[in-house]
Each structure stands twice: as C-alpha cells, then as structure tokens.
Amino acid sequence: MGPKVLLLYIPNFIYLFSKRCLCHVEPRNLTGVLHFLLLGFSGDPDLQPILFGLFLSMYLVTVLGNLLIILAVSSDSHLHTPMYFFLSLLSLADIGFSSSTIPKMLVNIQTHTKSISYAECLTQAYFLNTFAGMDNFLLAMMAYDRFVAICHPLNYTVIMNPLFCVLLVLLSWLLMFWVSLMDILLVKRLTFSTSAEIAHFFCGMAQLFQVATSGTLFTNIVLYVGTTVLGVFPMTGILFSYFQIVSSLLKMSSSVGKYKAFSTCGSHLCVVALFYGTGLGVYLSSAVTISSQRTMIASVMYTVVTPMLNPFIYSLRNKDMKGALGRLLSRAASGP
Numbered sequence: 001m002g003p004k005v006l007l008l009y010i011p012n013f014i015y016l017f018s019k020r021c022l023c024h025v026e027p028r029n030l031t032g033v034l035h036f037l038l039l040g041f042s043g044d045p046d047l048q049p050i051l052f053g054l055f056l057s058m059y060l061v062t063v064l065g066n067l068l069i070i071l072a073v074s075s076d077s078h079l080h081t082p083m084y085f086f087l088s089l090l091s092l093a094d095i096g097f098s099s100s101t102i103p104k105m106l107v108n109i110q111t112h113t114k115s116i117s118y119a120e121c122l123t124q125a126y127f128l129n130t131f132a133g134m135d136n137f138l139l140a141m142m143a144y145d146r147f148v149a150i151c152h153p154l155n156y157t158v159i160m161n162p163l164f165c166v167l168l169v170l171l172s173w174l175l176m177f178w179v180s181l182m183d184i185l186l187v188k189r190l191t192f193s194t195s196a197e198i199a200h201f202f203c204g205m206a207q208l209f210q211v212a213t214s215g216t217l218f219t220n221i222v223l224y225v226g227t228t229v230l231g232v233f234p235m236t237g238i239l240f241s242y243f244q245i246v247s248s249l250l251k252m253s254s255s256v257g258k259y260k261a262f263s264t265c266g267s268h269l270c271v272v273a274l275f276y277g278t279g280l281g282v283y284l285s286s287a288v289t290i291s292s293q294r295t296m297i298a299s300v301m302y303t304v305v306t307p308m309l310n311p312f313i314y315s316l317r318n319k320d321m322k323g324a325l326g327r328l329l330s331r332a333a334s335g336p
Contacts, residue, residue, distance in 0.1 A: 036121050036211070037114045037197045040105065041296060052109045058308050059102040065311030066091035068325060076324040082145050082160040084321075087314060089169055090138045090271075094307035097131035100124055101202040101303055121203035122184050128204055128303070129180040133230050135275060137172040140234035140241075141165075142268050147241035150261050151248045179230065183223055190214070200296055202303070238272060270313045278302040 041051060073079045073088040104124065108114055116124070148159050183205060190212040198207045205223055245265065249258045278301040315321050 035115050035117045036192075036203065038105070038108060038116050038201060038203070039114060039197055039199050040108065040201045048109050048112075052106060055102055055109075055304070056106055058304050059098055059106070062098045062304070062308040063095055065308065065315075066095045068328070069311050069314065069321070072321065072324040072328045075328055079320060079324050082162075082165045083142065083149075085165055086138055086142045086145060086169075090135065090142070091311065093131050093134040093138060094310055096127065097135065098304060098307045100127040100131060105201045116203060121198075121208070122187065124203045125187070125205055125208060126180050126184050128202065129183060130176045133176040133179065134172060136231060136234040137176070138169075139268070139272055139275060140237040141168055141172075143238040143241035143272070146265050146268060147244050149264070150245050176230075179226060183226065186222055200299070202299075235276065242269075267314045267318050271310055274306050274309060274313070278306050 041047070069091040070088045073084045101124065104116065104120070108116075145160055149156050152159065187205065187208055190208065191214045192211055193213050196211045198211055200207045205227075209223075242265070245262070249262055252258050252261070278298070281298045281301060315325055
C-alpha cells in the first residue's frame, strides 16, 4: 500500500513543479501576444447553456466514475494486484487528462469569454501531453501484465513484484514529465501574431503549430518525432504482448481454459481499441479535412468520451470490479 499512496502524489508534484517553471518564463519571443482566443464549438449564445450542461455532465461522470475505480481498488484487498494497481493509475491519469481541458472550457462558456493566457495555454498543452503519454504507457503495462499472467503463470508473482510495478510507473511519470517540459520549451521558440485565434476548445501542440507564424520547421520535426516514438513504443509493446498471448492460447487444448484466460483481457482490449481508435480518428480528421468542427468532434471523443467510458468498461465487464464496487457502495450506504 505504501508505494501506491506515494504514486498518487507524483502528479501533484509534477503539476506544482511544472506550473512554477512555465509561469515564470517570460514570453520574450512573442510579438505582443499575451493571450490566445479559443474559438470553441460555436459562438451562438443559444447553444452555450446546452454545451455547458453537456460537458459539465460528462466531466462529473468522468471524475466520479474514475474516483470510484480508485477507491474500490484501494479499499478491497482482493484487488491489490498489479492489474488493478495499473487500472487505478489509469483512472487517475484519465481524471488528469479530462481536467486539463474541460474546466477551462466550462469557465469560458460561463463567463462568455474565449481568452486563455499564454502561460495557461502552455500549461494546458503540457498536462494534456503528459496525461495522454501516461495513458499510453499504462495500457502497455497492463498488456504486459496479462502477457506474464497467461504465458508465464508460475513466475507471475516473481516477475510482477510490487517494486517492479512501482518502478515501471515511476519511470513513465518521470519520462513524460521531462519530455513534455522539453516540448513546451521547444514551443517557446515559436512566434505568434497579435491576433492568435485557436480554432479549438483547448490548447495543444498541434493547435499551437497552426497559429504560429515562424520557427515551426525544426520544432515541428522534433516534436512529431518524439510523439511518434512515445506513441509507437507502447503500442508495439501492446501488440507484442497480445501476439504472445494468442500464440500461447492456441497451444492450449482446453477450450474452457482458452476462454477463461482470454476473458481476463476483454476489458483491456476494449479500452485499448477505444483509446487508440479515437486517437487515430483525431489524427485522420485533422489530416484529411480542413473543417475545424469535425476535428473538434473527434477530439471530444478522444479527450472527453474515452476517459468517461473507461470506468464503465471495467466495471461492467469485470466480476471482481463489480463485486468491489458493490461492497464499496454498500459500506457507503450503511454509514460508519
């Protein structure tokens, strides 16, 4: 339990440290721009209450659902295994992922403003990048956990020991912390016009590139190479793990054993398909269309809908998780 509690404080440390670094950097290479304009989905006043209610509801469901997953895993001794340890951290990353974008959008809708300061924009891009990278790494760790459990069951407890799991997560946090910070420092090389309008509902690396007026070539190459490596490496790990799992299952003679072994991967496969499917949708929509509205809708699926659905996927398809959530809610209903 000690390492799990320690890891819950890592995002807070990263947030405070990086916010201090980003907010104390003077935008010396800007041409008078101290803020950007997030154009959002629509400027129609009649649609603003609807958008506010919709995104507020999805955000509350995301936070509540993922918090329930974290509480269920931490409070139930039956779930103190590597698989659910990674799941609880995935829920934590999903909360951070959604919190990087939705609260600012809700504030802008409520205050009828589209402005976001330069420091806030960089901070938002930083955390969006960090939590997206952590989702990638945690999904890869969960795939590796299933690979060891199915292909090397006798050595599972030796390989997936608590220290190894903590080191995997800690290294991933530190890697994404420094990579995202370096990305932001590279973005600071860009220059912007005095009327920088971002045709989106959040600040991201791609959005900043689109409104930059100069200095984009070298920064573009470095950032896209880094993003490709950080995306391809976890995805390769997931594909390798499931290739080994399928190969191992084909060698089993019992169909019941095959089903039981592969059923433990069902929820993870659904989350992987949803995460990478929506991420690919964002990439393709931005590459093949010039419509900012279609790109934003695809981004909503990636940044809002996916973190919201993950708790439902794991709670509805997993008997152990359903049991833990039931016990947690029963204790909450019965009181102290």
